[in-house]
Amino acid sequence: xxxxxxxxxxxxxxxxxxxxxxxxxxxxxxxxxxxxxxxxxxxxxxxxxxxxxxxxxxxxxxxxxxxxxxxxxxxxxxxxxxxxxxxxxxxxxxxxxxxxxxxxxxxxxxxxxxxxxxxxxxxxxxxxxxxxxxxxxxxxxxxxxxxxxxxxxxxxxxxxxxxxxxxxxxxxxxxxxxxxxxxxxxxxxxxxxxxxxxxxxxxxxxxxxxxxxxxxxxxxxxx
Numbered sequence: 258x259x260x261x262x263x264x265x266x267x268x269x270x271x272x273x274x275x276x277x278x279x280x281x282x283x284x285x286x287x288x289x290x291x292x293x294x295x296x297x298x299x300x301x302x303x304x305x306x307x308x309x310x311x312x313x314x315x316x317x318x319x320x321x322x323x324x325x326x327x328x329x330x331x332x333x334x335x336x337x338x339x340x341x342x343x344x345x346x347x348x349x350x351x352x353x354x355x356x357x358x359x360x361x362x363x364x365x366x367x368x369x370x371x372x373x374x375x376x377x378x379x380x381x382x383x384x385x386x387x388x389x390x391x392x393x394x395x396x397x398x399x400x401x402x403x404x405x406x407x408x409x410x411x412x413x414x415x416x417x418x419x420x421x422x423x424x425x426x427x428x429x430x431x432x433x434x435x436x437x438x439x440x441x442x443x444x445x446x447x448x449x450x451x452x453x454x455x456x457x458x459x460x461x462x463x464x465x466x467x468x469x470x471x472x473x474x475x476x477x478x479x480x
Contacts, residue, residue: 259425269298276344277303278310328353335363341370355413368462375400377456422455
């Protein structure tokens, strides 16, 4: 699961979750990363552009949650990890987001982000069958692969420390064709190469010239 892989890369105790609201997952779902971050790390902040969703989160006692744009946020805190799960592909200026994230990193900090993998089997089939509509989500404005992410990061004073392809299928989806595809993929999974099976990419970025910080330091949860 994508959320599990993100959590495995997070270093604390200071964490910022960009796009923190649970818009298409249940608050109790293991897919909702923000709740799991709060449970694991001491100082977790969240930003989201939705006023309504942030208000709902604050009512649920997620007090370090504020309304802010991913391309314009300015906080006084600096973070050991900045998480952005499935955010960058929605932004009209991904480089501006990386600028803001870079400027909010503590020394040795990292950015952990995920984005859909354009060459995954599902995405290739969707593009072929639906052309010229080559993306299922109409809110997406950019595709990123390892090569383009490395170049984008380089132009923003960042380096891709590592990346990997991960599986992020949603069997609870309302789309019947999507559910059929997930079931079919499960049947042929052993013979499908990982680079085709996985439908998301995870990247760990750091400032150019900075060493990585140490192993994860989970602490008692504090909202």
